[in-house]
Amino acid sequence: MTVGRTPSQTVGPFFTLGLCRTPQNEVVPGGTLRVVGRVLDGAGLPVEDAVVELWQPGRAGTGWGRCGTDAEGRFEFRTEKPPAEGDAAPSIDVIVFARGLLRHLVTRMYFPDEADSNAVDPVLASLDSAERETLVARLEDGVLRFDLRLQGERQTVFFAV
Amino acid sequence: MTRNAVSVEGPVDPQLDYADYRATSLRAPSRPLVVLHPFRDLESPVYGHEDVGELDNDLTRQHAGEPLGERITVAGRVVEEDGRPVRNALVEIWQANAGGRYAHDLDRHPAPLDPNFGGAGRTLTGDDGRYEFVTIKPGAYPWKNHPNAWRPAHIHLSLFGRAFSSRLVTQMYFPGDPLFPHDPIFQSVRDPRARERLIAQLDLDLTQPEWALGYRFDIVLRSTPFE
Numbered sequence: 001m002t003v004g005r006t007p008s009q010t011v012g013p014f015f016t017l018g019l020c021r022t023p024q025n026e027v028v029p030g031g032t033l034r035v036v037g038r039v040l041d042g043a044g045l046p047v048e049d050a051v052v053e054l055w056q057p058g059r060a061g062t063g064w065g066r067c068g069t070d071a072e073g074r075f076e077f078r079t080e081k082p083p084a085e086g087d088a089a090p091s092i093d094v095i096v097f098a099r100g101l102l103r104h105l106v107t108r109m110y111f112p113d114e115a116d117s118n119a120v121d122p123v124l125a126s127l128d129s130a131e132r133e134t135l136v137a138r139l140e141d142g143v144l145r146f147d148l149r150l151q152g153e154r155q156t157v158f159f160a161v
Numbered sequence: 162m163t164r165n166a167v168s169v170e171g172p173v174d175p176q177l178d179y180a181d182y183r184a185t186s187l188r189a190p191s192r193p194l195v196v197l198h199p200f201r202d203l204e205s206p207v208y209g210h211e212d213v214g215e216l217d218n219d220l221t222r223q224h225a226g227e228p229l230g231e232r233i234t235v236a237g238r239v240v241e242e243d244g245r246p247v248r249n250a251l252v253e254i255w256q257a258n259a260g261g262r263y264a265h266d267l268d269r270h271p272a273p274l275d276p277n278f279g280g281a282g283r284t285l286t287g288d289d290g291r292y293e294f295v296t297i298k299p300g301a302y303p304w305k306n307h308p309n310a311w312r313p314a315h316i317h318l319s320l321f322g323r324a325f326s327s328r329l330v331t332q333m334y335f336p337g338d339p340l341f342p343h344d345p346i347f348q349s350v351r352d353p354r355a356r357e358r359l360i361a362q363l364d365l366d367l368t369q370p371e372w373a374l375g376y377r378f379d380i381v382l383r384s385t386p387f388e
């Protein structure tokens with residue numbers, strides 16, 4: 001006997017009231033790795049009312065953090081690189097909520113200094129090279145940049161789970 | 162390893178590309194979602210009572226005085242599709258005040274702010290999956306989606322179930338709202354039975370005589386393999 005699920009609805013424009021009362025963007029406490037990025041819409045304009053969550057495996061349970069975007073669509077996290085799991089390359093699961101998204105989007109961030117394990121990762125291997133490129137963060141001055149393009153030619157790959 | 166580009170838009174969740182809700186036009190992905198395989202379903206972060214303050218679930222007692230409006234209790238159970246209760250689930254809510262105005266800098270609706278209402282709360286479910294909030298009934302408010310667009314009264318909810326796959330952000334509505342046929346966000350859930358599950362029910366057992374009406378809102382999350 002199963003019961004029907006409660007449907008998703010958009011997070012709307014005013015979620016900071018409930019979801020951003022205190023900074024929660026430290027995914028791993030004391031983490032030294034900075035992850036920054038922007039959420040951009042189909043016109044390439046910043047999405048100023050999105051909230052991004054990072055989820056990653058860790059020795060002390062799941063590492064989690066969230067960050068609302070600013071007027072430039074920017075978000076920022078502190079974390080550490082999670083361990084590789086079997087033949088899977090290290091990766092961080094990413095959720096995007098926003099006004100205009102009736103349900104949340106799911107994607108994954110991979111690491112640019114893991115070329116060998118990225119090459120054999122089963123999820124990355126199932127994508128073409130342009131799609132793969134949207135999932136691998138770029139190293140810029142010691143900071144990992146992971147932009148999220150919701151729509152268009154260079155759209156980030158989003159997953160059904 | 163197969164690569165499947167599929168549409169997972171079933172009858173429960175809205176489709177991302179829903180033209181009546183104008184903000185989807187530049188934000189809904191244009192490429193189909195890719196099935197994530199293999200999928201590791203991470204367990205949700207563990208929340209404890211240290212994360213939630215004593216008055217966090219009573220939005221009428223967070224300021225010096227009482228907020229204006231109709232005091233209500235909103236309560237229910239958080240379960241998975243197989244009926245198992247979800248304990249220690251973090252439930253966060255936010256909402257407009259009785260006049261339909263959010264205590265948010267970007268809300269330009271010229272309705273009065275209420276200095277005694279912040280409009281945010283959170284709680285953890287008990288062992289039986291139960292949660293409860295005391296708040297005031299939010300007002301309807303206009304928005305710019307189309308000419309003369311008004312949102313039905315609603316409370317926003319965010320839930321962490323047992324796992325990544327059970328994460329849910331949704332909205333709860335009040336029974337009999339005459340704005341339902343005109344609201345593209347509510348109507349974006351195309352299956353009428355699923356849409357019905359977004360509407361709380363007046364519950365006289367939850368109603369405290371001479372004090373507050375009670376609304377029951379049970380929440381069903383995706384089933385997970387976790388205990």
